[in-house]
Each structure stands twice: as C-alpha cells, then as structure tokens.
Amino acid sequence: MSVDISANNIEMGLKGVFNNTQQHIEPPLSPPPAFSLASQRTNMFYIAVSAFTINSAFMVLHKTNVSNIRITDDMVPSVSPIRLSTTTFGAFIPQISETHPDLKLDLKVKTVKEPIIKFEQDHVILQLLSTVTAYDVQSDDIPHKLFVLDLESVASVQMSVEKGDLVFDLTLEK
Structure with missing residues (x-):
C-alpha cells in the first residue's frame, strides 16, 4: 500500500x-x-x-x-405478466407446454466458467458462460428435468450521469 x-x-x-x-x-x-x-x-x-x-x-x-442460483416462480413479482411456467416457455419450445401443460418451473443457473469483465474507453464488457437447467414442479414436489440451455452472453454497458441520476445503457452483444 x-x-x-x-x-x-x-x-x-x-x-x-x-x-x-x-x-x-x-x-x-x-x-x-x-x-x-x-x-x-x-x-x-x-x-x-x-x-x-x-x-x-x-x-x-x-x-x-x-454464483450458482435457483430461480423459482415465487421470486417473480406477482404483477409480472411473465411467469416461470411451461405455458410461458411453450411460446419458445411448444413441446413443453404440450407434454407438461401449465406447470411451474424452477431454473437452476450455473456458471460454466468465471465471468469476465473488461473496462474499455467508453464502456464495460461482461462475458458470461452459464448453463440453465429447467425443472417442472409437479404436485408431488419432485422436480423433473425438462431442458438444459447453454448460454454464452456478452453484454456492453455504457454509464452516464443524466440530471443527477446514474444511467446504464445495456447492449446485449451475444
């Protein structure tokens, strides 16, 4: 020091x-x-x-x-129109809502590699490799694995101060 x-x-x-x-x-x-x-x-x-x-x-x-987290529908604000359910994900993967109609989902998010942050001249870049595993929650409270998503995310953030407020402009690059 x-x-x-x-x-x-x-x-x-x-x-x-x-x-x-x-x-x-x-x-x-x-x-x-x-x-x-x-x-x-x-x-x-x-x-x-x-x-x-x-x-x-x-x-x-x-x-x-x-950094491994579990996300449940109970964590989503009740006013949100998007729910963690097979019905919501059925818009992206129709087979889920057909084979597992109207069930709640639990998501387990796990980092595959440590995230990396880089500071550049006018923005910050965050790289994240993770796996999201979705489980349906049936009446027996035993989770059943439905699907696994491997995600590679690169986001760029620009920060500024406008009228005394800190403002973040997030761009999803990948």
Whole structure:
C-alpha cells in the first residue's frame, strides 16, 4: 500500500483482490499497473476499482459455487405478466407446454466458467458462460428435468450521469 499525504488530500494505493478464506488461489490474471485518477477538489471521497479486483471476485464466486442460483416462480413479482411456467416457455419450445401443460418451473443457473469483465474507453464488457437447467414442479414436489440451455452472453454497458441520476445503457452483444 502506498500513501501520499498533502495539505488537501490523502491518496492510498491499495491492491484489491478477493480470496476464498478456505482455500487461497491466486487469480490467473496479472494485477494492472498502478493508475491514478484526475485530481478533483469538488468531491470529499472517490474510489476507483480495476477489472482485476472484480474478476478476482468473480473467480472466487465461481470456484465456491456462490454464483450458482435457483430461480423459482415465487421470486417473480406477482404483477409480472411473465411467469416461470411451461405455458410461458411453450411460446419458445411448444413441446413443453404440450407434454407438461401449465406447470411451474424452477431454473437452476450455473456458471460454466468465471465471468469476465473488461473496462474499455467508453464502456464495460461482461462475458458470461452459464448453463440453465429447467425443472417442472409437479404436485408431488419432485422436480423433473425438462431442458438444459447453454448460454454464452456478452453484454456492453455504457454509464452516464443524466440530471443527477446514474444511467446504464445495456447492449446485449451475444
């Protein structure tokens, strides 16, 4: 850690890396060279985070299976017109609604590889490889696997401030 103290400010350079407390694994990436921020006298506090720090967190989340989630219809707001059901997915896969009419679905989302974030000049890119497994929930409460989707997603996000609000412009690239 480096500290630079002047009459107007204190600057601290910290290496931000996330680790699994149970099993330390060094991230397979190299930390970036130190970077500096433009001097600002209007803000009391500001912070910058590198892609290295975020990607080390993604690596820990993936290795510890924390990023694996289960999504149920109960999690969808009741006002939503879209439900997690075979009827809804039947619009995309007609056989599901024919063979398993009007059943609720549980989705299990699992990352195949740790997500990667990249900061570029005017936007952020997020790459995500995951598997979504859909199970129907029948009256016996025993889930039955219906289908598996392998997803590769690449999204680009531009951030801006408009009228004091932080605005995100999300573009799904893939």
